[in-house]
Amino acid sequence: MDVPYTGGCQCGQVRYEIRAEPLTIYACHCKECQRQSASAFGMSMPVPRDAVILIQGKPKQWRRTSDSGREVVCFFCGECGTRLFHQPTRNPVIANIKPGTLDTTTELRAVGHVWTRSSQPWIQFSDETLNFEGQPTPEEYLQLIEKFSCQNNADN
Numbered sequence: 629m630d631v632p633y634t635g636g637c638q639c640g641q642v643r644y645e646i647r648a649e650p651l652t653i654y655a656c657h658c659k660e661c662q663r664q665s666a667s668a669f670g671m672s673m674p675v676p677r678d679a680v681i682l683i684q685g686k687p688k689q690w691r692r693t694s695d696s697g698r699e700v701v702c703f704f705c706g707e708c709g710t711r712l713f714h715q716p717t718r719n720p721v722i723a724n725i726k727p728g729t730l731d732t733t734t735e736l737r738a739v740g741h742v743w744t745r746s747s748q749p750w751i752q753f754s755d756e757t758l759n760f761e762g763q764p765t766p767e768e769y770l771q772l773i774e775k776f777s778c779q780n781n782a783d784n
């Protein structure tokens with residue numbers, strides 16, 4: 629993706645710009661992501677936290693405690709409710725962008741799936757992606773980053 633790239637909420641009040649390449653993109657099939665997205669799975673696109681610049685509006689924050697007991701700060705538009713990004717306290721240098729809010733989504737290719745054990749039964753996983761049954765371990769997380777960077781270098 630060409631840096632910077634932009635996104636925003638459904639009603640347009642909150643707009644952001646990202647000034648760094650994504651570290652990776654993956655889909656999460658945990659129950660929290662299913663409920664949060666009101667859909668089958670959530671997508672995560674981690675970027676360096678200081679590369680996320682709010683250019684319009686001020687998102688509201690909501691905090692939840694993850695299964696591991698760590699807090700996740702969730703940012704969303706107070707007007708239309710679109711979830712924009714998460715800041716996990718577990719990893720204070722990254723923000724997890726909800727990439728469906730990007731203005732251009734044609735280049736979004738998830739390299740992996742996490743929490744496949746709670747995925748909806750009609751979803752089939754390919755051997756082309758990294759598929760993890762639960763929360764990725766630090767080693768598995770690095771594999772997601774590595775695979776994303778290999779895929780992008782191959783495209784260029």
Ligand SMILES: [Zn+2]
Pocket residue numbers: 637638639640641642705706707708709710
């Ligand atoms: Zn909005």
Ligand SMILES: [Zn+2]
Pocket residue numbers: 656657658659660661662670743
């Ligand atoms: Zn999840």
